Amino acid sequence: MSAVPESRVWPAEGLTRVPYWVYQDEGVYAREQERIYRGPTWNFLGLEAELPEAGDFKTTFVGDMPVVVTRDEKGAINCFENRCAHRGALLCLKDRGSAKEIACVYHNWTYDLRGNLTGVAFRHGIKGQGGMPEDAQPESQAPRKLRVTVFCGLVFATLSEATPPFERYVGAEVAAKIRRVMKAPVRVLGGYSQMLPSNWKLYFENVKDTYHASLLHLFFSTFRLNRLEQKGGVIVGGDGGSHVSFTMMNTDSSGDEYEKAGMRSVSGGYRLEAPQMLESVDEYGDGVTLQILTVFPGFVLQQIMNCLAVRQVLPKGIGRTELAWTAFGYAGDDQAMTERRLKQANLVGPSGYISLEDGAATGFVQRGVQGAASNASIVEMGGRSVESNESRVTETSVRGLWQQYRMHMGL
Amino acid sequence: MTAVDVELQLAVEKLLARYVHVLDDDRLEEWPDFFVEEGRYRITTAENFERELPLSIIYADSRAMLRDRVSALRHANIYETQRYRHAVSSTLVERLDAHTARATSNFQVVRIMHTGESVLFASGRYLDRIRIDGRDPQFEEKTVVLDSRSIDTLLAIPI
Numbered sequence: 001m002s003a004v005p006e007s008r009v010w011p012a013e014g015l016t017r018v019p020y021w022v023y024q025d026e027g028v029y030a031r032e033q034e035r036i037y038r039g040p041t042w043n044f045l046g047l048e049a050e051l052p053e054a055g056d057f058k059t060t061f062v063g064d065m066p067v068v069v070t071r072d073e074k075g076a077i078n079c080f081e082n083r084c085a086h087r088g089a090l091l092c093l094k095d096r097g098s099a100k101e102i103a104c105v106y107h108n109w110t111y112d113l114r115g116n117l118t119g120v121a122f123r124h125g126i127k128g129q130g131g132m133p134e135d136a137q138p139e140s141q142a143p144r145k146l147r148v149t150v151f152c153g154l155v156f157a158t159l160s161e162a163t164p165p166f167e168r169y170v171g172a173e174v175a176a177k178i179r180r181v182m183k184a185p186v187r188v189l190g191g192y193s194q195m196l197p198s199n200w201k202l203y204f205e206n207v208k209d210t211y212h213a214s215l216l217h218l219f220f221s222t223f224r225l226n227r228l229e230q231k232g233g234v235i236v237g238g239d240g241g242s243h244v245s246f247t248m249m250n251t252d253s254s255g256d257e258y259e260k261a262g263m264r265s266v267s268g269g270y271r272l273e274a275p276q277m278l279e280s281v282d283e284y285g286d287g288v289t290l291q292i293l294t295v296f297p298g299f300v301l302q303q304i305m306n307c308l309a310v311r312q313v314l315p316k317g318i319g320r321t322e323l324a325w326t327a328f329g330y331a332g333d334d335q336a337m338t339e340r341r342l343k344q345a346n347l348v349g350p351s352g353y354i355s356l357e358d359g360a361a362t363g364f365v366q367r368g369v370q371g372a373a374s375n376a377s378i379v380e381m382g383g384r385s386v387e388s389n390e391s392r393v394t395e396t397s398v399r400g401l402w403q404q405y406r407m408h409m410g411l
Numbered sequence: 412m413t414a415v416d417v418e419l420q421l422a423v424e425k426l427l428a429r430y431v432h433v434l435d436d437d438r439l440e441e442w443p444d445f446f447v448e449e450g451r452y453r454i455t456t457a458e459n460f461e462r463e464l465p466l467s468i469i470y471a472d473s474r475a476m477l478r479d480r481v482s483a484l485r486h487a488n489i490y491e492t493q494r495y496r497h498a499v500s501s502t503l504v505e506r507l508d509a510h511t512a513r514a515t516s517n518f519q520v521v522r523i524m525h526t527g528e529s530v531l532f533a534s535g536r537y538l539d540r541i542r543i544d545g546r547d548p549q550f551e552e553k554t555v556v557l558d559s560r561s562i563d564t565l566l567a568i569p570i
Binding site for chain 2 (some may be wrong): 353380
């Protein structure tokens with residue numbers, strides 16, 4: 001059991017307060033690894049399309065734990081710890097590749113694509129000399145195998161037998177919105193990572209926080225792409241830690257709520273010279289131009305107009321988080337659609353017109369709360385409970401995150 | 412090397428020098444003018460480039476899109492005050508025809524934050540196609556290939 005100091009008591013207000021020690025405490029971080037990432041949660045590993053052929057593999061992480069993801073000879077996706085049974089060295093050193101078997105470079109112990117130990121070099125010695133005792137059990141320290149689920153081409157894994165089936169875990173409504181975007185076979189367009197100077201939960205809150213979107217990100221507001229008076233909503237799923245928020249474009253009633261409030265996020269006269277970048281096609285026939293979806297603890301699915309991507313949130317210590325982006329289109333896209341997706345990719349990522357601020361903003365909190373472990377943030381927009389909401393001036397899905405988090409953590 | 416080649420080499424190196432000084436001196440409004448009207452600019456990672464994946468971190472196919480990038484940085488996007496210091500070296504130049512040349516260069520970018528923190532922010536290659544028949548050479552295409560797949564925090568100012 002990892003040690004969280006006894007002084008770390010959640011504020012009496014409950015879900016409307018987030019104590020700042022939760023982003024700063026090494027004991028909390030260790031317990032998260034144990035109870036969340038290695039506990040009963042579904043951890044995102046990547047797109048099935050990244051491993052099209054038998055033998056394809058990639059390496060990634062479940063929390064801090066390195067894992068190998070493979071497609072075996074029968075076409076099934078497997079996930080096992082990237083750790084040799086012998087001395088614990090990484091089995092797989094490459095980010096991705098193709099192989100018939102996995103061999104540890106240290107002493108050449110070998111594994112099949114399902115993570116089974118298949119060979120111990122010189123197990124019986126050479127010419128009767130050396131080797132292991134007859135009753136040795138090298139398999140006893142074999143890399144742990146994770147249970148894998150592939151939902152609509154998205155690959156998730158869990159170490160726990162207690163994790164509910166995926167659809168129950170995220171809730172039927174969130175599952176339906178995953179199906180909406182993952183409606184056809186996908187093609188990977190590329191990827192990159194962003195190293196965020198903040199705790200992983202600050203980023204995960206940021207993605208769920210529909211309140212900030214049009215206030216921090218001026219680009220959208222100015223072009224009336226995500227003003228909060230537009231039609232949309234937030235759905236909270238599963239135990240609270242999964243959500244989907246959406247916006248319908250062309251429903252702007254030209255309200256002037258922002259102007260009346262004199263907010264920074266509206267500037268006069270700002271126009272794009274090349275607005276073609278924003279020309280989009282309604283691929284789903286429902287008028288939803290923006291859908292952001294999360295699955296606890298570290299998955300984001302994004303549809304921003306025709307720009308589609310998955311993001312994997314990977315903790316790298318209390319104050320550092322890797323955000324791994326993979327952009328995709330559908331296998332059936334024509335050249336014009338691919339070009340549209342690539343142009344709209346200017347909106348997202350480390351240089352994204354509507355996302356570059358997020359990299360910095362989460363860091364501003366991490367730095368801002370340095371001397372304030374016993375203070376707490378206020379999360380009362382849209383009330384004090386966790387429920388789906390038609391307004392996006394709400395922090396309901398942020399409270400949902402803390403509901404599920406506290407359930408796992410016993411805090 | 413012929414005298415013509417030397418002249419071309421110097422012209423390309425001078426173009427690159429002027430380009431990085433504009434970025435480092437925060438004269439971003441002048442940045443689009445280094446490109447022809449239909450010029451293409453793209454920042455990607457070596458990983459995407461080698462796997463022939465088309466995703467970019469920044470992608471523009473006209474000077475107008477570059478001007479939009481500058482006005483968003485000036486008026487819309489929020490980021491902490493920072494500067495770059497570029498170092499460009501090892502420029503290889505190849506004449507393609509009377510109008511165009513190809514150049515490959517190495518670069519490193521140091522990022523200096525207002526807090527005083529100074530780090531090696533990016534390294535990589537410039538893959539340039541340059542129009543050389545005008546008064547000043549201009550980029551027809553500039554592909555910035557970052558060595559790393561990982562960007563620290565955000566990439567606002569162009570490279």
